[in-house]
Amino acid sequence: MGETQTSATTQISQHNYAPGAVVAVRDEMWMITNVARSVDGYRLKVRGLSEYVRDEEATFYTALDHIEVLDPTKVEVVADRSPGYRQTRLWLETTLRQTPVPLYQEELSVSHQMLPDPLDYQISAVRKALSTDNPGVVFS
Incomplete structure (x- = not known):
């Protein structure tokens, strides 16, 4: 025993x-x-x-x-064979989106190089929201 x-x-x-x-x-x-x-x-x-x-x-x-x-030493690295490394790019984007912005960071955090292509209507909406003429957005 x-x-x-x-x-x-x-x-x-x-x-x-x-x-x-x-x-x-x-x-x-x-x-x-x-x-x-x-x-x-x-x-x-x-x-x-x-x-x-x-x-x-x-x-x-x-x-x-x-x-x-x-x-972790037995992890198998696999090549991304998707067109334009799409799977890797999606994984990176997901990881970035799930990463919180640090509490000490006071400025606006926007990523400008994510997978989706910026569309004209999106860009104009952001420009309008960030313009100083818009009373709906307050900058301090």
């Missing part, structure tokens, strides 16, 4: 459960935000990364769930 306990303890301690590590649990990707010892393993607080659980918070126990720590 002592041998089994040692083996289980060794197996648990071999995992790199640390804040910032990415894990796969229940077919979804999560980032660990907090790790605590529990009676028979670890309690992991996580934040969702994959599409269906993005930004959701959850708690998993190593004694109850199969938790796979993903090794």
